[in-house]
Amino acid sequence: MADTAHLSHEDRSRLTRSAAYASTTVAALLLTMKIYAAWRTGSAAMLGSLADTALDIVASLSTLVGVWVASQPADHNHRFGHGKAEALAALVQVLLISISAVGIAARAIQQWLGGVRPQEAETGIVVSVIALAATFALLAWQRHVIHRTRSVAIRTDHVHYQSDVLLNLGVIAALALDRWTGFSGADPLFALGIAGWLAWNAFQASREAVDNLMDKEWPIEKRERLLEVIRDTPGLEGVHDLRTRTSGDRDFAQFHVWVDGNMTVRKAHDVMDRIEAQLQAEFPGTEFLIHPDPEGLRDEGAFASMDLLKTGPDPELSLPTEAKP
Template sequence: MSRNLQVAAASVLIGVIVLALKGAAYWVTGSIALLSDALESIINVAASLAAFFALQISGRPADDNHPYGHHKAEYFSAVLEGVLIVVASLSILREAYYGFLEPHLPEQPLNGMLLNGAATIINAVWCVVLLRIGKARRSPALIADGKHLMTDVVTSVGVLIGFVLVPVTGWPQLDPILAGLVAINILWTGWGLMRESVGGLMDAAPPPDVVGRIRELVSTHAAGAIEAHDLRTRHAGRMTFVEFHLVVPGDMTVAAAHVICDRIERALEEEMDDTIITIHVEPEGEAKHRGVVVL
């Protein structure tokens, strides 16, 4: 089992533990706000399972039907997670509405705070781990899972603060109002996840700093060539695809041009893991005098 799959499997286990703690917190208190937190944890478990299966698919090698690999499967996981977050937020809004119509003070508030607080601490620690590993391994599925947990941690802290204020103020309507605010917050997060994932499915380019670094490496290691133009890049899961046209002197041999291409590819692969590079070599008559200037 790969490192990414191990992390995804651990996310499922941790999600179940957190769900059990938050479910218990709602059970002993009857708080609508704590119910909203528990509902979000159900989505966490479902999303973690989706990420696990997506990582299994994305790790498969290229085949005849998928010659560029299966890396985009991770984006489907992130889109699904965004959809699940939207469904959860609508469910929470429904519960908050009925809770506002028939408000009541939570029972056993101390036990509820302890259970929910323990779940929040576990989520906070695991969120940091997920984001760190996801960014290091450029995994959209793990990053999406980590961002969702980050939102869960923030909303859980807000729920706990509000939960303390309910018995202090003696205003039971504060509980469903807080649940509604949680729903709006996670709805915004779900929209952000879907927007980023759709960008990946649409072959969006890497961040400008990454594209700039690619241009710099091509310029520095293309000695002997004239120019490079029509540079195009895209992301597919953890993979970065780079392609461009390399213009060389008309009397240069194929072997000499191949040496330049090898040098550029080696430089890009050393700097950027999981990179697929395609270079189209052209004679100097095809020069466009724009694009990447060879140093």
């Protein structure tokens, strides 16, 4: 988190765009080579790899658009920024990965039933080895960008290209087995395995994007840490109505604090300033919204107004409202 906090908005935008440009360039290079290899070999596994790479280009372009939109500063109509554009781009990629998986599986079954075998296996193997080298280089750069930026879109793109490693290894194994062992079912069998792997990755990659779009709460450990940081703040009598969410690379938290009802507005403001300073040191880059209440005042209709530091039957709801020292 510290690396992310020290990045300026411009540096983060530059890094995420560089990863998206690299992804698009690699996908275009591999597409050209795989068109040739699929034409020469007639391999279902290679055709599946080609289809996946074609979708990689569309996915990478969607990532590029997503990170560009997310990098735009908050404006009059988007006061919380544009971070969710990354999650939307990630969902586009999930959809494309799913389409790719279905297409590869259908082609593999058709080829298996028709008894079609690949030709010129050596060509397909050479192309797949080159594709592996280019993919490993891209993955290394994406890991660096993800570590620095926590970009949801780049992380999903990274998952996609991780599956490409297995995909290319599968193509090499299928062609090698067919060419040198005579196992005629290797090509469609590996293609089906690749399709299943892509489908699983699509499901996994969708979860974080959906959580981001649905404003899922922070993990319970992170929320408990927030309360621990401010527990002993002088003048703080309690905390309630804690709500948290994540949008792109930015975290948001809002909550009410109880203070002495006889405290002046200035003193109450000083208490909140101390709380915010403590939280910014622990959660840099997070936007906090803190509202003061006279001690004991509670919105009985608020869902999140359960006692925050008391244990409840549901561990997800055992989080807080009372934080007295």
